[in-house]
Amino acid sequence: MSARTRTAEQSIFKRPAPSAVTYDLSVPDQATIRLPPDSTWTSGPHWHDNHTEFLQVLSGHAEIRLSGTMMPSVSAIDGVVIVPRGTVHEWRRSPSAGLDDELVVKEWTDPKDGQKEAFFKNLNGIILDAISAGDGSWRMRTLDLELRNLFWRMDNWPEFLSPSWPGWIQGAMTRFLLLGSVIVGKVLGCRGSYEEYCST
Missing domain, CATH: 2.60.120.10 (Jelly Rolls)
Structure with missing residues (x-):
C-alpha cells in the first residue's frame, strides 16, 4: 500500500x-x-x-x-x-x-477543543488519498471503513436509518455499525485518524 x-x-x-x-x-x-x-x-x-x-x-x-x-x-x-x-x-x-x-x-x-480541525484534516486526507489511488485501489475499497473509524473517534455520529425511526434505535444502530467498523479496522490497519493528516 x-x-x-x-x-x-x-x-x-x-x-x-x-x-x-x-x-x-x-x-x-x-x-x-x-x-x-x-x-x-x-x-x-x-x-x-x-x-x-x-x-x-x-x-x-x-x-x-x-x-x-x-x-x-x-x-x-x-x-x-x-x-x-x-x-x-x-x-x-x-x-x-x-x-x-x-x-x-x-x-x-x-467546546473549542481542536476536534473540528482534526476531523476535517483526517476526513479530507482519507478521501483525497483514496481518490488519488483510484477506483479499485485498496484505499478506495476501504474508504467507508476508514470514514466510519474516523466518525467513531471524533464525535461524528451518522444517521443510518430513515428519520422516522425512534432516536434510541438510531443511536444504537449507529454505535453498533461504527463499533463493528472499529473492530474490523483493527484487523485491516484502518484507524481513521493519522499523524500524516493531523499532528494533534
Whole structure:
C-alpha cells in the first residue's frame, strides 16, 4: 500500500466535482466551507454527543435540517444557527439558490477543543488519498471503513436509518455499525485518524 500524503500542515483542502467542496481550516477551531454552484455536496445527516455546533451562512443559501425541522433557504441575514448536542442535522446548497451562487458556511463548536480541525484534516486526507489511488485501489475499497473509524473517534455520529425511526434505535444502530467498523479496522490497519493528516 502506498504511503499516505503528508498534509498535517495544510489548511485548505479542495475536493473535485460532483460533490465539489473547499475546506478552509486556517482559523483555529473553525471551518469555512465553500460549495460551488453545481456541487452536490452534503454534510450528511449526523449528530454530535459532546459538541454544540454553530453554522453561519456567509454567502449564498443553505438548506439546513435540524431533527424534524427543515429550513429550506438560510442566508447571511438569518444569523447563526445553533445545533444542540444530540440533534441530528444536515446541510447543503439550497435547491432554490441561484445557479451562480457560491455557498459559504462557517462552522465551529463548543467546546473549542481542536476536534473540528482534526476531523476535517483526517476526513479530507482519507478521501483525497483514496481518490488519488483510484477506483479499485485498496484505499478506495476501504474508504467507508476508514470514514466510519474516523466518525467513531471524533464525535461524528451518522444517521443510518430513515428519520422516522425512534432516536434510541438510531443511536444504537449507529454505535453498533461504527463499533463493528472499529473492530474490523483493527484487523485491516484502518484507524481513521493519522499523524500524516493531523499532528494533534
